[in-house]
Amino acid sequence: MFIVFLNFTDKRERAPALMAEHNEWLQQGFADQVFVLAGSVAPARGGAxxxxxxxxxxxxxxxxxxxxVTEGIVAAEIIELTxxxxxxxxxxLDAEVAA
Incomplete structure (x- = not known):
């Protein structure tokens, strides 16, 4: 299991122009049954x-x-969680719990 933090960079003002594409990318992750939760990190730090x-x-x-990510608007930090x-x-998530 992974927690992905998408932390805004100094290019954050460009985020609104790409939110529709970002949301399509998110939706595909949910459709593929890879993403189980997504949301904003407060206060306005990015997403997770x-x-x-x-x-x-x-x-x-x-x-x-x-x-x-590709446009450098956020920097991704990927943390593996067991x-x-x-x-x-x-x-x-039961299948991922260590025995």
Whole structure:
């Protein structure tokens, strides 16, 4: 499982022009069942995504295709997380819990 932080750079003022493309990129991640959560990081620092069912190589490749990343509007930080406990409400993540 991965947590991806998309931290604004000094080019953040260009973000609105690419938000439609970024949202399409996000939607594809959800359609592929890789992204399970996405949202803004307050206060206006950028965004974050929780991804699963993907290798580090695959998530790095996918993130590199985000229009905000390719245009240098955000810098991506990818953190790998190995869950050891999962709330029942997040049962879809059970397969990732270490035995």
């Amino acid at each position: 995504i929780i991804a699963h069912n993907v290798t580090r190589e695959d998530i790095e490749s996918r993130v590199s295709e985000d229009p905000l 869950p050891t406990k999962v709330a029942q409400s997040l049962a879809l």
